[in-house]
């Protein structure tokens with residue numbers, strides 16, 4: 001669906017010369033350097049790149065959990081300085097609360113969302129648990145679930161409050177291929193129906209091409225944007241589509257070329 | 268073969284008590300120094316019948332519970348404050364760490380001078396015995412809550428009071444419970460010390476009963492009261508702390 005010109009002009013998330021450094025035990029790490037990026041309302045952006053190139057850091061900055069050292073991040077023109085309900089994060093590590101069962105975990109974010117009554121909240125929570133195929137596990141505590149099940153509960157928890165911006169860090173990494181394929185379809189459906197803005201991190205290039213409107217390739221030391229690919233394939237996309245495989249192969253080639261390059265050879 | 272888990276310990280207990288009875292009766296030791304189980308049981312029965320044991324236990328339990336609840340009610344928010352504010356940690360936190368190592372008997376003279384020989388003095392000693400351990404435990408367990416939980420909750424819109432009640436306290440609960448358990452043990456000890464060392468005019472507790480046994484050279488009474496003290500401690504663990512800890516372990520998958 002073509003975007004409305006009036007909303008297109010004000011791109012929703014704007015990153016301007018963003019630099020982030022960590023003073024770790026091993027000295028100064030420049031996790032991100034001079035990142036310029038615009039994410040439009042209703043865009044699906046995918047971040048790929050080798051381990052340690054700053055993908056999770058970028059999501060934390062967008063979420064407002066970390067602050068930039070230089071540059072600025074704006075959401076609808078306002079600086080992002082703290083976490084907010086409009087930007088939900090699904091973390092790379094399992095962040096489910098061990099003292100709550102699956103249903104209560106999914107309800108956690110919903111309970112903080114105003115304008116719903118308890119019945120609507122419970123209904124929404126059950127709907128998303130069902131979507132990720134865990135309707136029968138609502139009473140199970142996180143330790144009673146497998147790694148993939150926990151990841152699916154976490155996915156349901158991040159989808160349920162229906163945030164404007166969804167920040168997802170490798171949400172499908174611990175899933176079997178079948179569940180994953182099904183969830184690709186579900187996520188695309190939610191994305192197109194609810195007109196969300198999604199920023200998703202993945203190591204799987206095919207997944208990136210299947211889901212993203214744009215795929216941003218980052219390179220490490222320091223973390224920078226190396227290349228941006230526009231994916232113009234029609235939706236819904238299927239992971240087994242040959243056109244998709246061709247594009248994925250191109251990106252993989254670009255990724256390995258960048259990795260092989262000497263570090264000084266930037267620009 | 269399946270048999271109740273309590274069977275073997277019970278058998279061992281019966282054997283030990285039987286041997287003890289035989290040993291005292293055979294005249295190998297003076298039964299003024301080492302009373303036989305039956306002598307202790309006889310004292311126990313008479314103390315039950317004249318109501319002195321029940322009333323002493325009641326007085327002691329009331330003091331203990333009141334002091335412990337007050338200590339916990341002060342210690343939990345203060346510990347949370349210490350976890351939240353660096354300044355509180357550097358002042359109250361450090362003070363608590365120091366006072367926690369102070370044997371609670373040391374509070375008895377302070378209490379007597381400050382309050383006199385009354386209920387307030389006893390309560391003060393019990394609260395002082397409880398509060399520091401609770402402060403330290405709450406501070407430490409709140410500080411070691413996984414940052415990831417806080418980050419996750421904050422992105423879902425949890426803040427302030429909600430964050431404390433729905434994330435920080437549940438996450439820190441195992442540590443808080445073990446702190447309370449330790450506080451309870453300290454409270455129990457300090458209360459016994461207070462009751463033994465001080466003639467408290469406002470009530471006759473188990474410690475006073477123990478002390479009276481000493482004055483009368485009644486070893487059966489001394490040992491009998493000691494057994495009651497042990498029993499009360501065990502009971503508190505059995506009916507409160509153990510079930511709570513078991514429930515916590517089970518619901519979080521920490522059970523071995």
Ligand SMILES: Nc1ncnc2c1ncn2[C@@H]1O[C@H](COP(=O)(O)OP(=O)(O)OP(=O)(O)O)[C@@H](O)[C@H]1O
Nearest residue numbers: 022023024029031050051052053054055056057058
């Ligand atoms: N809290 C921190 N303290 C110090 N260094 C950090 C911290 N967080 C991240 N870093 C460093 O920043 C760099 C980027 O980390 P980040 O987690 O963003 O990588 P990533 O792209 O998500 O990697 P992966 O694909 O393995 O998840 C790494 O070099 C990492 O060591």
Ligand SMILES: [Mg+2]
Nearest residue numbers: 055056092169
């Ligand atoms: Mg990462």
